[in-house]
Amino acid sequence: MTTAGDIMHRGAQWIPAHETLDRAAQLMRELNVGALPISDENERLCGILTDRDIVVGCVAMGRDPARVTAGEMAQGTPRWIDSGADVGEVLLEMKGHQIRRLPVIEDKRLVGMISEADLARHLTDEQLAAWVESVYATS
Numbered sequence: 001m002t003t004a005g006d007i008m009h010r011g012a013q014w015i016p017a018h019e020t021l022d023r024a025a026q027l028m029r030e031l032n033v034g035a036l037p038i039s040d041e042n043e044r045l046c047g048i049l050t051d052r053d054i055v056v057g058c059v060a061m062g063r064d065p066a067r068v069t070a071g072e073m074a075q076g077t078p079r080w081i082d083s084g085a086d087v088g089e090v091l092l093e094m095k096g097h098q099i100r101r102l103p104v105i106e107d108k109r110l111v112g113m114i115s116e117a118d119l120a121r122h123l124t125d126e127q128l129a130a131w132v133e134s135v136y137a138t139s
Contacts, residue, residue: 004090005083007122008104008112014039017046017071021054024070037078037103037110038070045103045110047074080105081114090114091127095134 015024015036024036028051038047049070058068079097081090083106094102094114104112120128 002087002122003083004081004085004087004102004104004114005106005111007087007090007118008083008114009118010112012037012103012110012113014043014110015049015070017041017069017074019070021049021058021065021068021070021073024049025051025054025065033113035101035113036070037113038074039110040071043109045078045080045105046071047076047078048101048103049073050101078103082106083111087122087127091119091123091131094119095131098135100135 013027013031013036015027015038017038017040028034028036035048035050037045038049040046047070053073054065057073058065079093079099080103081093083104090102094100100116102114103110104114119131123131
């Protein structure tokens, strides 16, 4: 059985909710990623921040990224998967919520992220095609 832990990208890092968006953008550049999980004061997942969130939700609105925090941008209920979950559960979670990145949690701590690139490397062509169709399908 292939698990979330088998296909995830290890070394994912949190951005604390109190950190500013300019710091988040710097961390994204350093890590070469387009999204960061947001952690609360107890290092629990409270959202995900994307580079698009910073641009559209802050910069394009005329707000100062040095004054807006990651926590202010967190919206909705963050989705995640346990590292021991079967890859089928990963696909169901991502399909069901039409998400492209999924934090992987083990013992209540972030251990990795699953992205589209991770799926492309580990899924069969049929699994990947079905996932792409379900996530990118228009309603």
